[in-house]
Amino acid sequence: KDGVIAGVNLTTCNHAIFVHPLLAATKQQYEAYETQAIGRVRRYGQTKTVYITRYFARDTIDGEIYKERTGVDVNKFMSTG
Secondary structure (H helix, E strand, O other), X not given: OHHHHOOOOOOOOOEEEXXXXXXXXXXXXXXXXXXXXXXXXXXXXXXXXXXXEEEOOOOOHHHHHHHHHHOOOHHHHOOOO
């Protein structure tokens, strides 16, 4: 069944939701996974606004992995609400 979904374009989708951490062996592989997912939403002919959402748990390994991979400290962006 996995072979059937390979290369599928998301023709009606305009949201990409990432629940972190996205596990990958290298920083390059991590970036490739995100780029591919976003590229399937931001495809040629897309007329809708595209939304990229990332979910993190505060003060966990998730944020540390994301910071290691991207250089962005997600805790700076989280509300204390």
